[in-house]
Amino acid sequence: MADWVTISALASAGGTLVLAGTTYASVRSGNRAARVAELSLLAALRPLMVQSSEEDPTLHANFADGVLVDVPGGGAGVEIQNGRLYMALSLRNVGPGIGVLHGAHVGAVRIGEQAEHAPLEEFRRLVRDLYIPPGRIGFWQIAFRDDERREEVIELVRTGRFRVDLLYGDYQGGQRVVTRFGISREGDAWRAAVVRHWQIDRPAPR
Known part of the structure; x- marks a missing residue:
């Protein structure tokens, strides 16, 4: 049962x-x-910065001490006035998200094993908020007035070739990226070109 x-x-x-x-x-x-x-x-x-196009309009970077630097499309503006260095780089955000610029490191061109981006603690942080909407152009700027690296960077400029490692992220402060730009002098103009991107908060794609 x-x-x-x-x-x-x-x-x-x-x-x-x-x-x-x-x-x-x-x-x-x-x-x-x-x-x-x-x-x-x-x-x-997610934002992604590259150099703007040569057909893009010239932008004007204002500095706190009244200096104005013209920033041509596809390039950079570099001025030395009274021993002070002023620099600005024309950018285009090709990513879908707003780009918030955090800071940058200016240095000599690196090749081979020295090609990694500068340590983040050595980046000069921006003192003003710079945002670049998706699909739009904008600029990054920096001034070396009494900075301890002023003479070093001025010497790099005089060689006609240097790099800018740019740190930026999304509007929430995450998804940070370092993009390296190579800057070189062509006649009286300065040309910019993307060299490499590094993901800081995400796995690298390679």
Whole structure:
């Protein structure tokens, strides 16, 4: 004779296992969907800076002491006045998100094993907020007045070739990237070209 109590208990246990399995699968599916949604949102916020085009208009970088530097499309503006160095770089944001510029490091061109970006603690932070909307142009700027690196950077400028490692991120302060620009003199003009991008807060694509 069947033990209906035992059968009932086994049936209940089986149903509980099925329900647990279904719940686990649903949770995993929900987690995957949430992760995909999060990644999609982050991708939509991500900026990416490159040099602007030569056809883009000249911008004008104002400095706190009244100096005005013209910044041509596809290039940089560099001025030495009264022993002080003023520099600005024309940029285009080709990413889908607003770009917030944090700072930069100006230095000599690096090749081979020395090609990594400068340490973040050596970057000069901006003292003003600079934003570049997606698909638009803007500029980064820096001045070396009484800075301890002023003479070093002026000498780099006089060689006609240097680099700018630019640090920026999304408007929430995350997804930081360092983009290296090579700056070289062509006649009376300064030309800019992207050399490499480094992801700071995300896995590198290579």
